[in-house]
Amino acid sequence: MLKLLHISDLHFGPPYREKVGESVLRLAPILAPDVIVASGDFTQRAKDAQFAQARAFLDKLPKLPTVVVPGNHDVPLYRVSERMLDPHGLYKKHISRELNRVWKVDGAVFVGLDSTAPHSAISNGRISERQLQFCADSFENSDASLAKIVVAHHHFAPAPDYERDRIMPKAKRAMKRFVEMGVDMVLGGHLHRAYIGDSLDIYPDLRSGHQGIIIVQCGTTTSRRGRARERQRNTLNTIQICPERVEVTHYMYFDDIDSFEPISRHLFPRRGKRSVAEPVE
Numbered sequence: 001m002l003k004l005l006h007i008s009d010l011h012f013g014p015p016y017r018e019k020v021g022e023s024v025l026r027l028a029p030i031l032a033p034d035v036i037v038a039s040g041d042f043t044q045r046a047k048d049a050q051f052a053q054a055r056a057f058l059d060k061l062p063k064l065p066t067v068v069v070p071g072n073h074d075v076p077l078y079r080v081s082e083r084m085l086d087p088h089g090l091y092k093k094h095i096s097r098e099l100n101r102v103w104k105v106d107g108a109v110f111v112g113l114d115s116t117a118p119h120s121a122i123s124n125g126r127i128s129e130r131q132l133q134f135c136a137d138s139f140e141n142s143d144a145s146l147a148k149i150v151v152a153h154h155h156f157a158p159a160p161d162y163e164r165d166r167i168m169p170k171a172k173r174a175m176k177r178f179v180e181m182g183v184d185m186v187l188g189g190h191l192h193r194a195y196i197g198d199s200l201d202i203y204p205d206l207r208s209g210h211q212g213i214i215i216v217q218c219g220t221t222t223s224r225r226g227r228a229r230e231r232q233r234n235t236l237n238t239i240q241i242c243p244e245r246v247e248v249t250h251y252m253y254f255d256d257i258d259s260f261e262p263i264s265r266h267l268f269p270r271r272g273k274r275s276v277a278e279p280v281e
Contacts, residue, residue: 002107002147005033006216006237008189011073011223012053013044020234020253021222025060027251027260031238035105036064039189039218040071040115040153042095045078051094058095067103067110068096071153071190072125075118087118100131102138107241108147111138115154115168124166125154125190132177139181147241147270150178151187157202157215159195163228172206175199178213179206184271185214185239185246192220193230194237196248196266214268216248236260245269245276 005028010016028036038058043050051074058066074095075087082089088099099114113135117126139148156171156178158164168174178186179199186199200212219235220226226233234253239246246268251260267276 002035002105002241003031003033004035004037004239004241005031006037006039006187006218006239007221008039008153008218008236009041009071009192009220009223009225010038010054010057011041011044011220011225012050012057013047015044015223015225016053017222017224017234019258021057023253023259024221024236025057028061033062033064033238035067035103035108035110036061037067037110037151037187039151039187040069041073041189042071042091043074044223046074046076046090048090048093051090055094065103065105067112067151069112069151069153070095070099070114070116072116072123075116077122083118087116088114100134108149109139109142110149110151111135113150113152115152125152125168127152127168127170127174132174136177136181139183145243147185147246148181148183149185149187150183153188154190155188155195155217156186157195157199159191159193159217159228160197160201161228163191165191172203175203175213176206179208182208182271183213185216187216187218189218189220191217192225192227193217194219194235194250196237196250196264198268208271210274211269211271214246214248234260241270243270244273
């Protein structure tokens with residue numbers, strides 16, 4: 001079994017909630033994950049001091065493989081010359097030198113993709129054909145027992161609510177390629193509210209057998225920028241990957257008890273399995 005802790009949209013800067021961040025740091029070792037995934041927007045305005053705070057936060061989490069990708073707030077918005085000439089300079093300095101990267105652990109292969117597009121799309125991002133080929137090459141010849149997981153900040157499928165978020169251009173093209181690659185799960189953030197479901201909810205014609213791809217979008221874990229049903233709320237996810245099933249537990253922070261508590265649980269069969277099999281005690 002492989003357990004992931006999925007956080008996102010920390011937004012260090014004015015929106016960051018220090019009390020909530022401290023709660024995350026207390027909870028993380030209790031949850032005992034094997035891998036941490038942080039799906040972008042570490043900062044509010046891509047400033048050096050904000051990245052330094054984000055780095056210090058990551059360093060206080062359990063010393064585990066940590067999958068990171070940049071978000072649109074991690075590139076300068078108003079510092080136009082910097083955005084044109086060196087948009088990821090501070091992200092590379094503090095968070096990760098690589099923007100597109102592969103992590104291999106026991107039980108899974110993660111491909112992190114940089115969905116930011118500083119020169120063409122500030123908000124809703126882009127994924128290029130070159131990145132899709134990088135993803136395909138990274139998963140090629142992976143053992144069938146390994147979970148194939150894509151992590152990107154921006155969403156490839158909109159949450160099925162009334163917010164009507166714009167998705168990335170050619171998102172369906174990317175999802176089609178992910179199905180062909182045998183991707184099990186796509187993790188992301190950006191929406192500032194959770195969406196946990198199946199890609200068939202949005203793309204019913206893109207399937208592998210009877211299955212689509214598990215979609216796990218994380219809300220904002222530590223900022224005041226929650227939206228829609230998670231307005232002014234903070235959330236995170238844990239994901240347990242077992243041979244027969246994937247179990248996603250969604251946690252929400254409650255101010256009155258200064259703690260994250262699980263509020264929903266979602267079970268999916270693994271790729272190629274017909275049903276969810278509960279573990280034998």
